[in-house]
Amino acid sequence: MFDLMALLPILLFLILVIIVVSIVSKGTYSPNNFFIRRRNVILTGYIAVLSLVSIVYFITVHTQAVVENNEIGNLDEVITDFEEAYQHHNLDHESVKVMNEWTFSSDLEEISIEDPFSAYQLHVENTDQVSDIKVTQFMMNVDHPIINLIPNANVSFQEMSGHILIEEPRSHVEIKVIYEEFPIRQIKDISMFHRDHLVGKRGEESYRQHILIQVPEDVEVNEVSY
Amino acid sequence: MSIVSCQHLDKKYKKQYALKDLTIELEENRIIGLIGRNGAGKTTLLKTLAGQIVPTGGEVKVFGENPFNNLKLSANTIYVDDQMQFSLEMRIHEILVAAEMFYENWNRELADRLIYYFGVDRYDFHDQLSKGMASTFNAILGLASRCPLTIFDEPTTGMDYSVRQDFYRALLKDYIAHPRTIIVSSHLLNELESILEEIVLIKNGKCILHESIEDFKEYxxxxxxxxxxxxxxxxxxxxxxxxxxxxxxxxxxxxxxxxxxxxxxxxxxxxxxxxxxxxxxxxxxxxxxxxxxxxxxxxx
Amino acid sequence: MVLNHDSSKPIYVQIAEWLETEILNDQISTDEKIYSQYQLADLFNINPATAAKGLNILVNNGVLYKKRGLGMFVKERAKEQILLRRKNENLMNMVRDLVQEADYLKVDDEELMKMIQQIRLERRGES
Amino acid sequence: MSLSHPDLWSVVNKQFKYKWMSYKSVFQGLMIAQIIAMVFSLFGVASSSMGFGFIDLNIQYITGDFVFFFTCLWAFFISVALDRNENRLADQIFVTNSWSRHLANVVFIVIANMIGTITVVTASFFVKMIHIWIFGIDGFIFFGEYTLPGMLIFFIITFFYLILFSSLGYLIGSIMRQGKLIKFGVVLFVGGPLIFTDNSYLIPLFQFFGDESSVIWFILKILLTSMLAIGLTTLVSRRLEVQ
Incomplete structure (x- = not known):
């Protein structure tokens, strides 16, 4: 309910405008002036509609989760942990966020990987821990709503030819951000055109996507890039 | 009491004098005719009296004060001519409302009756009126505002003969009921002369004669x-x-x-x-x- | 009555004469209030100052008297005053012009008198 | 006939009412400007692109910024036109002098900008609501929370920006009316560089106001600038006769 308090300035300003306008136009010297009345009605109607919608916004939307702090807390620590974890391909660590997993079964001795767009950091590992081919998409475990909007990779396996195809990721992603207006941003010292406030100063590092392909020890892997 | 006093008034535009060494005193509560040919300086003089023009030389006093940029003068003076430019967004009846607000002596009943009599459409915009209608409306505004100093600069431009007669009659009747100083300028005297008390002749920016109309006729x-x-x-x-x-x-x-x-x-x-x-x-x-x-x- | 603006007679004189005629015709009697300058102005569509000038002629001629704050009233024996003055001034002036014209046309006194008598006879016959 | 002795403030009050009656189009202009801004806002107000790895991320900001900027332009242009010759002529028919006219204009500007401010704030939410209605609430990320102090700041800063634009417009309008040559000069020296240069010379000006993050300083800067502009206007148009 506290959010609705923020509507108070609208209300105050409305009351102020109404008082000032009624004071200066008092002494109803033109009680039947249709044209002035019509102008006033149109203007009042316009303000009323806008105010009503603003109230609706505050009731329905304003309780949505708001991204408060766009800087990720102990990022350096997380990065160190993550570096270590993925060097050892240890995905079972709190610094790693697993996004997707695929498992493909195969009898082939030799498989090839096709990644036409080199969109991901690709790691291949021959390990005896798996009997089939296991593909994992993962990234650093930072809590940021943008992550949810990044589309999943699409990985498929063609059993006949032994191709693991990492299909074109959706390279173009639209994100809609509802944001404060310029007058508020100015006082908060935020410029719209620096993305730091949105993704953090080290955004690119922290949002990088990785794909780990684990194949059984005896399978030979050809990486194919087009 | 002298309501208007000009001493050696000059007004120069570029290199040409519109008024040159004009001296005149006008007494209160009279109808005064200002007669001169086109370009003699009538409008310049009247606008100076109405505080719309600053003279380049000499002294002008209206109600004992300098008229330019003077609120008291503005509240007690109305200047009517055929060039009056009202807000394009106001209709006739709105203009009347504004006039009533500004002028203390405004007579709404008189204005309404005259508007009705002369057939001015209250819901027209001022610039939609025909030339004669606009002049008629302006004249009505000048009459109904009942300003202590009322100035009509060529008020009958575009009016029909009968409307002119009606206007001068209305002017006289309202003057009889509410005496005030009224200056009417014209390049023609004949339709006007019977209602005048005084006449001022102006030629080449100079006042060449100022007499009562009766003396003028025997001049x-x-x-x-x-x-x-x-x-x-x-x-x-x-x-x-x-x-x-x-x-x-x-x-x-x-x-x-x-x-x-x-x-x-x-x-x-x-x-x-x-x-x-x-x-x-x-x-x-x-x-x-x-x-x-x-x-x-x-x-x- | 309509004023003759083109006449050589000034308007205020015409006003004075019209008022005199009203008094002579008993439209306004002794001690009655006469038209104010404003009523006259309205009536004849002239400036009140012109009308006042007409009234003043009558005051100076002893036809009217002023009561402060009330207006002007017709004096006792105003009619006689008017008749006397018209006889002495207007009529005499006219006769003077008449005689001058007669002299110019070489009409002698006897002939002039005859002409006057003839006109009088004609007028009687009419009435 | 007895003379009336008007006092300045009653005349200012009457003149304001007169303007309120006669400039209906000012508010029609406001609505039209804001509606156009809102339509533009439907396509996103500003976007920036960046790459994460090889994902090309395009961020569309949904704000009321367009409405804000359009309203600033509106404030500027109505003020340029407020004291134009036609209006002075119309004023002059009735009771006025230059002081009362300027004061009435200032009162008019303040009240028009108050209405402008309230519509800027509410129209900003209108823009957001329309986006949400069209695309559904799940597709958005929300930055910035409108808290009570934030809203107060929104109102105050918007209002003073409008005042700034209005007072500059008022000054430029009065300078332009000094003569045909000066008008031409203003258009040439103000308009020309705006169109034909990269406007880098304006950056310090924008920074002076736009980078001020202290509310108090910001208000002080605007108030000083506005008072200076209006003072200059009265000085410039001091002996201006109506042509």
Whole structure:
């Protein structure tokens, strides 16, 4: 309910405008002036509609989760942990966020990987821990709503030819951000055109996507890039 | 009390004088006619009185104060001409509302009745009115505001004859009921003269005559008769207007200051004496030349 | 009555004469209030100052008297005053002009008197 | 006939009412400007692109910024036109002098900008609501929370920006009316560089106001600038006769 308090300035300003306008136009010297009345009605109607919608916004939307702090807390620590974890391909660590997993079964001795767009950091590992081919998409475990909007990779396996195809990721992603207006941003010292406030100063590092392909020890892997 | 006082007033535009050394005093509560040819400086003088123009020299006082940028003057003066430009977004009835708000003496009933009588559409915009209608409306505004100083600059432009008559009658009737100082300018005197108390003639930016209308009508005398007889008796300096009627006959308007002796002399020589109509006299006095249009065609 | 703006007679004189005629015709009687300058102005569509000038002529001629704050009233014996003055001034002036014209046309006294008598006879016959 | 002795403030009050009656189009202009801004806002107000790895991320900001900027332009242009010759002529028919006219204009500007401010704020939410209605609430990320102090700041800063634009417009309008040559000069020296240069010379000006993050300083800067502009206007148009 506290959010609705923020509507108070609208209300105050409305009351102020109404008082000032009624004071200066008092002494109803033109009680039947249709044209002035019509102008006033149109203007009042316009303000009323806008105010009503603003109230609706505050009731329905304003309780949505708001991204408060766009800087990720102990990022350096997380990065160190993550570096270590993925060097050892240890995905079972709190610094790693697993996004997707695929498992493909195969009898082939030799498989090839096709990644036409080199969109991901690709790691291949021959390990005896798996009997089939296991593909994992993962990234650093930072809590940021943008992550949810990044589309999943699409990985498929063609059993006949032994191709693991990492299909074109959706390279173009639209994100809609509802944001404060310029007058508020100015006082908060935020410029719209620096993305730091949105993704953090080290955004690119922290949002990088990785794909780990684990194949059984005896399978030979050809990486194919087009 | 003198309501308007101008001392040696000059107004220069670029290199040309619109007013030059104009001195005039106008008394309160009269209808004063300001007569002059087009371009004589009537509008410049009236706008100076209304505080819309700053003179380049001399002194002007209206209600005892400098009129330019003067709130008191503005509240007690209305200036009406055919160029009045109202807000394009206001209809006639809205303009009336505004006028009522601004002018303390505004008479709504009078305005409404006149608007109805002259058939001005209350819901028109001012610039939609015909020229005559706009002039009529402006004149109504000037009347109904009942300002202590009401200035009409050529108010009847575009009005029909009957509307002009009605307007002058309305002006007189409202003046009788609410005496105030009214200045009416015109290049024509005849329709106006009966309601005037005083007349001011202006020529080339100078006030050349300021008289009561009755004195003005006796200001000059017309003589018609034998050329040689008249020329022998009448001093050349006092001739205001001269017109040849035939080879030997001539019509002359002169200053009405002939001595008894001259008058009897002229009468005995068969010279006819007539009064000079105010309208004609004003024309004679404000013309640049002493003769008339006939002189242009006279072969020399 | 309509004023003749083109006449050589000034308007205020015409006003004075009209008022005199009203008094002579008993439209306004002794001690009655006469038209104010404003009523006259309205009536004849002239400036009140012009009308006042007409009234003043009558005051100077002893036809009207002023009561402060009330207006102007017709004096006792105003009619006689008017008649006397018209006889002395207007009529005499006219006769003077008449005689001058007669002299110009070389009409002698006897003939002039005859002409006057004839006109009078004609007028009687009419009425 | 007795003279009336008007006092300045009653005349200012009347003149304001008169303007309120006669400039209906000012508010029509406001609505039209804001509606156009809102339509533009439907396509996103500003976007920036960046790459994460090889994902090309395009961020569309949904704000009321367009409405704000359009309203600033509106404030500027109505003020340029407020004291134009036609209006002075219309004023002059009734009771006025230059002081009362300027004061009435200032009162008009303040009240028009108050209405402008309230519509800027509410129209900003209108823009957001329309986006949400069209695309559904799940597709958005929300930055910035409108708290009570934030909203107060929104109102105050918007209002003073409008005042700034209005007072500059008022000054430029009065300078332009000094003569045809000066008008031409203003258009040439103000308009020309705006169109034909990269406007880098304006950056310090924008920074002076736009980078001020202290509310108090910001208000002080605007108030000083506005008072200076209006003072200059009265000085410039001091002996201006109506043509």
């Amino acid at each position: 000059a005398i017309g003589l018609s008769g034998d050329k040689n007889v008249i020329q022998s008796i009448v001093d050349h300096d006092v001739i205001i207007h001269e017109k040849e009627l035939s080879e030997s006959q001539v019509y002359i308007a002169v200053d009405n200051h002939l001595s008894e002796k001259d008058i009897t002399g002229l009468k005995q020589q068969g010279v006819q004496m007539t009064s000079v109509e105010a309208a004609d006299l004003s024309m004679f006095l404000t013309n640049d030349t002493r003769g008339g249009i006939d002189d242009v065609f006279k072969s020399s």
